[in-house]
Amino acid sequence: MIVYSLPVFILQLLSISGSLFITLEIRPTFKKIIVQFVLVIIPAIYLYKYWSSPFGILYLLLSSAILFYRFTRNVRAILDVTVLGIAAIVALNLAEISLFSFFIKINPSSILVSTVIFLLFFAIFICLYKLFIEKVWKPIFITIVSRLILIIISIVTVGVLYINLIISVSKNLYSVALFNLIIEASYFGLMMILSMILIRTVKKENRLRQKEIEHQQLLDYMESLERINDDMQKFRHDYQNILLTMQGYINHNDLPGLQTYFNERIVKVEEQTLRSNYLYNQLDKLELIELKGLIATKILIADEYNIEMNIEVPELIQKIEIDVIDLTRVIGILLDNAIEASIEVEHPKLNLALIKKSDHSVLIILENLVRKELLDINRVFERNYSTKSNHRGTGLATVREILSDYPNVTMNTRIERSFFIHELSIYPLEYVHSSVQNDQYLIMTDFKKRDRGGVFS
Amino acid sequence: MNVVICEDEVEQREFLQKTISEYATFHEPSIKIALSTSDPNRVLAYLKDQRADCYFLDIELGSAITGMELARIIREHDPLAQIIFISMHADRLKLTFKYKLAALDFIVKSAGYDQLTIEIEEALKEAFNIYRKIGNQSEVSYIQIKIGERIKNxxxxxxxxxxxxxxxxxxxxxxxxxxxxxxxxxxxxxxxxxxxxxxxxxxxxxxxxxxxxxxxxxxxxxxxxxxxxxxxxxxxxxxxxxxx
Missing domain, CATH: 2.40.50.1020 (LytTr DNA-binding domain)
Structure with a gap:
């Protein structure tokens, strides 16, 4: 019969320590491995052998969690340690069971086979866990509370499993191994189901929140359309008065008067209406309702400050490969900044373009006129940097933070010809990998190689 | 440097031709008008076996092919060509032209001939500078970053x-x-x-x-x-x- 002996413990310890690098996606540098050996592996073995086995196990899990938290600064390290702990126990029990079923006597070959079985099951668990991380943990926005609950669940599970193991070993109840496995499996299953339910609720919650935001944006958009409608109504209301006034000028044969009246009053008002109509027409081609609502609201605000705003959406945009909440946050911050900066400029100009390219990537350009001396381009990404004193900062740090989660988004920020320019490129996900391979960003030496058909002599 | 003009209004086209050839004789004799036409199909035919370095295109061509479409086709053939747009309307799609078609400049017709002459000459000057830079291959001292179709040095x-x-x-x-x-x-x-x-x-x-x-x-x-x-x-x- 298998004993939870030192070699078994070492096997478990090494598999857990090694696979932490895999699940957390840290490159195992020489330094990190040494640190791990000195701080985790050697003390754990020492404690296990000369102190007591529970302490060894406890130390292993705790120190690994702390060490890997230091490496990654991510709470997930704790979850990974506990999940791997669970995996090690369950795999060990499975190996034990299969050992009992196939071998009568313990000899080197049976130990080898059970070791292989242990490693096999352990590897399967790691694969499943990685799948969980890729498909559930990373893509779904799980609130901090739910994350904590998941971590607590796994800590409790690992605790229960190891206490169970230690008790059965210390009391020599080896015959309960099978019984143990049944309990563990059902407990594990229960936890899985509970976690699934939790994740489903979180998903639902997210959807609801998104709906709410969408709804709010739609309301904003409708409100701005209503405002335009009001303007039109007002104009129509004035229509009769305008005609009467014009008739007055005509009756008096006052052609110069009519001319000034027409240019000053009618053309100007009409121009304004046409202009805002044009802007909203451009927005028609943007089919992301949240973004449309946001931009419509900002048009109104820019209008209030008399900022000359121009919007270009030359082609229908139905999809942008970035979470729409993140996108509206980013564009919102950038537009707010631009409007705020425009107030301080004499003849403010604000241009926004959303351009779809033939490769289905979307380019968003936002530029506004700035007073160059007021802006330090080297500091704009600092959290507390602002062009005004007693102000909370430009929020560009937040923009960067949001976008740092997206491998398919790049952003340029610069000053050119008195314009403060942001260029956001959002690529389709599959495009990113190919573009790196093709090195689409050429340095001049590559550029030269292109054939100019012998134009130069 | 070869220049192609595509503009459907006769008067405007002649004005462009005159301004460009005058600029050429006084400043850069190597600038030549390779083609001047009202029909975008002739530009397409020209593209089949020849290249120009600089294109002046009217956006509102009275034809099935718009200036924008034409520019897109030119870009496919020659990513390095300089494209200058001419339009009746003010700068409404300025950013789009810059980033999507890597247009060099955007000239508004309604500005009056004096202003127009200045703008055409300026655009021509810049196009020629870039043309010369491409030719001058020994000076490699910048990195090129592509933003949309635009290249930033x-x-x-x-x-x-x-x-x-x-x-x-x-x-x-x-x-x-x-x-x-x-x-x-x-x-x-x-x-x-x-x-x-x-x-x-x-x-x-x-x-x-x-x-x-x-x-x-x-x-x-x-x-x-x-x-x-x-x-x-x-x-x-x-x-x-x-x-x-």
């Missing part, structure tokens, strides 16, 4: 440093007037110029801009107050490079 002189982003394969370039993000590897840029030095696995710095180094903390401060890390193996070499 960043001079080596202006670069503070490159750093790797937290995202794989993404680089961040810090230069005098801004910050650029693009895909690539630091290794690609290590050898492009002697003043660039890879002082850390995540940083490639411009040695000209190093203001101070802290060998104890293994950090260095650049002229723009940004701080970069130095890897322990590189400290000595960096000090040596800076003392020369």
């Amino acid at each position: 960043v001079r080596y002189d202006d670069i503070y440093y490159f750093e790797t982003s937290t995202q794989e394969h993404k680089l961040i370039l810090h230069e005098v007037s801004g910050v650029y993000e693009f895909y690539g590897r630091l290794k690609t840029y290590e050898e492009i110029d002697r003043r660039f030095y890879r002082c850390h696995k995540s940083f490639l710095i411009n040695l000209d801009y190093v203001r101070e180094i802290d060998t104890k903390e293994r950090k260095l401060t650049l002229a723009n107050d940004h701080i970069c890390l130095i890897s322990s193996r590189k400290v000595k070499e960096l000090q040596k490079k800076l003392s020369i």
Whole structure:
């Protein structure tokens, strides 16, 4: 019969320590491995052998969690340690069971086979866990509370499993191994189901929140359309008065008067209406309702400050490969900044373009006129940097933070010809990998190689 | 430099022709009008076996093919051609033209002939400058970053440093007037110029801009107050490079 002996413990310890690098996606540098050996592996073995086995196990899990938290600064390290702990126990029990079923006597070959079985099951668990991380943990926005609950669940599970193991070993109840496995499996299953339910609720919650935001944006958009409608109504209301006034000028044969009246009053008002109509027409081609609502609201605000705003959406945009909440946050911050900066400029100009390219990537350009001396381009990404004193900062740090989660988004920020320019490129996900391979960003030496058909002599 | 004109209004076309050939005789005799037409199909036919370096295109061509469409086809054939748009309407789609078609300039017709002459000449001058730059292959001192179809040249002189982003394969370039993000590897840029030095696995710095180094903390401060890390193996070499 298998004993939870030192070699078994070492096997478990090494598999857990090694696979932490895999699940957390840290490159195992020489330094990190040494640190791990000195701080985790050697003390754990020492404690296990000369102190007591529970302490060894406890130390292993705790120190690994702390060490890997230091490496990654991510709470997930704790979850990974506990999940791997669970995996090690369950795999060990499975190996034990299969050992009992196939071998009568313990000899080197049976130990080898059970070791292989242990490693096999352990590897399967790691694969499943990685799948969980890729498909559930990373893509779904799980609130901090739910994350904590998941971590607590796994800590409790690992605790229960190891206490169970230690008790059965210390009391020599080896015959309960099978019984143990049944309990563990059902407990594990229960936890899985509970976690699934939790994740489903979180998903639902997210959807609801998104709906709410969408709804709010739609309301904003409708409100701005209503405002335009009001303007039109007002104009129509004035229509009769305008005609009467014009008739007055005509009756008096006052052609110069009519001319000034027409240019000053009618053309100007009409121009304004046409202009805002044009802007909203451009927005028609943007089919992301949240973004449309946001931009419509900002048009109104820019209008209030008399900022000359121009919007270009030359082609229908139905999809942008970035979470729409993140996108509206980013564009919102950038537009707010631009409007705020425009107030301080004499003849403010604000241009926004959303351009779809033939490769289905979307380019968003936002530029506004700035007073160059007021802006330090080297500091704009600092959290507390602002062009005004007693102000909370430009929020560009937040923009960067949001976008740092997206491998398919790049952003340029610069000053050119008195314009403060942001260029956001959002690529389709599959495009990113190919573009790196093709090195689409050429340095001049590559550029030269292109054939100019012998134009130069 | 060969110039192609596509404009459907006769008067405007003749005016353009006159302005360009006058500019050529007085300033740059190498500028030649290769084709001047009202029919975009003739431009397409021309493109089949020939290339021009500079195109003046009317956006509102009275034909099935608009100026924009024509520009797109020209771009497919020749990514380096300079395209200058002419339009009745004010600068409504300015950014689109710049970023999507990499248009050099955008001239509004309604401005009056005097203003128009100035704008055409300016556009021509810039087109010629770029044309000459492409020809002058020995001067390689800038990095090209593609934004949409637009190509932005960043001079080596202006670069503070490159750093790797937290995202794989993404680089961040810090230069005098801004910050650029693009895909690539630091290794690609290590050898492009002697003043660039890879002082850390995540940083490639411009040695000209190093203001101070802290060998104890293994950090260095650049002229723009940004701080970069130095890897322990590189400290000595960096000090040596800076003392020369």
